[in-house]
Amino acid sequence: MNAMVKAEGVHKSYGAVQVLKGIDLEVAPREVFCLIGPSGSGKSTFLRCINHLEKVNAGRLYVDGELVGYRQKGDRLYELKDSEVARNRRDIGMVFQRFNLFPHMTALANVMEAPIQVKGETKAVARERAMKLLDRVGLADKAGNYPSQLSGGQQQRVAIARALAMEPKLMLFDEPTSALDPELVGDVLDVMRGLAEDGMTMIVVTHEMGFAREVGDSVVFMDQGVVVESGNPRDVLTNPQHDRTKAFLSKVL
Numbered sequence: 001m002n003a004m005v006k007a008e009g010v011h012k013s014y015g016a017v018q019v020l021k022g023i024d025l026e027v028a029p030r031e032v033f034c035l036i037g038p039s040g041s042g043k044s045t046f047l048r049c050i051n052h053l054e055k056v057n058a059g060r061l062y063v064d065g066e067l068v069g070y071r072q073k074g075d076r077l078y079e080l081k082d083s084e085v086a087r088n089r090r091d092i093g094m095v096f097q098r099f100n101l102f103p104h105m106t107a108l109a110n111v112m113e114a115p116i117q118v119k120g121e122t123k124a125v126a127r128e129r130a131m132k133l134l135d136r137v138g139l140a141d142k143a144g145n146y147p148s149q150l151s152g153g154q155q156q157r158v159a160i161a162r163a164l165a166m167e168p169k170l171m172l173f174d175e176p177t178s179a180l181d182p183e184l185v186g187d188v189l190d191v192m193r194g195l196a197e198d199g200m201t202m203i204v205v206t207h208e209m210g211f212a213r214e215v216g217d218s219v220v221f222m223d224q225g226v227v228v229e230s231g232n233p234r235d236v237l238t239n240p241q242h243d244r245t246k247a248f249l250s251k252v253l
């Protein structure tokens with residue numbers, strides 16, 4: 001089976017600062033892949049590379065069998081045009097720590113926006129799907145609310161619905177619950193659990209070790225731009241092999 005995401009020796013630097021120092025990993029279709037590690041270890045940078053927000057400096061990164069950001073001809077690589085990058089990005093949904101909904105639009109309009117603007121969908125079709133998605137994240141009754149009239153957890157669930165509206169084949173979550181009050185975290189994790197049960201391929205950067213253990217199919221511990229340890233969440237989280245993993249887990253568990 002083809003990997004949904006495959007990284008081979010992925011390097012990324014900002015100027016002289018090396019952030020990713022050779023990441024190798026594979027995410028299978030329908031897998032829930034949790035990425036953990038201390039702040040500054042390169043987790044967000046790696047997601048941004050997958051989502052075409054950054055270009056890798058060396059190594060190869062593939063999404064669904066296609067090289068990210070480049071086209072290969074013979075043994076030469078050519079950078080993709082912006083229009084080609086935009087087309088590839090459509091298939092990847094991303095949810096950030098900050099929900100960044102459009103503040104002047106209702107929840108419903110936020111979820112309808114991309115399919116209309118990017119795919120040229122009709123309002124009727126976009127509205128029908130958006131209502132289904134709001135229902136799926138438990139917010140059908142808040143469709144007419146503006147972001148300022150929603151809690152952080154509700155806004156984050158709208159952000160998930162908005163990402164799903166583009167019918168992505170891969171969802172990236174970058175600490176989706178880190179900015180939430182503790183009592184609002186559970187509802188967001190429940191939505192993510194539901195997505196996982198429906199077979200969505202997900203890469204989740206999180207400090208929620210309970211989620212990683214219960215929902216994750218694999219977990220990768222990253223530190224200082226390298227993968228230190230990876231495997232089944234129950235093994236890695238309960239029986240870490242490396243000192244750096246042990247030290248990290250002793251702080252977050």
Ligand code: ADP
Pocket residue numbers: 014017019037038039040041042043044045046
């Ligand atoms: P994490 O998400 O694991 O906390 P990041 O990927 O955000 O880590 O950051 C990894 C390192 O890369 C940090 O040292 C950060 O300062 C650096 N970094 C991230 N983005 C940039 C940027 N645009 N320019 C320069 N340095 C950056």
Ligand code: MG
Pocket residue numbers: 043044045174
């Ligand atoms: Mg980060």
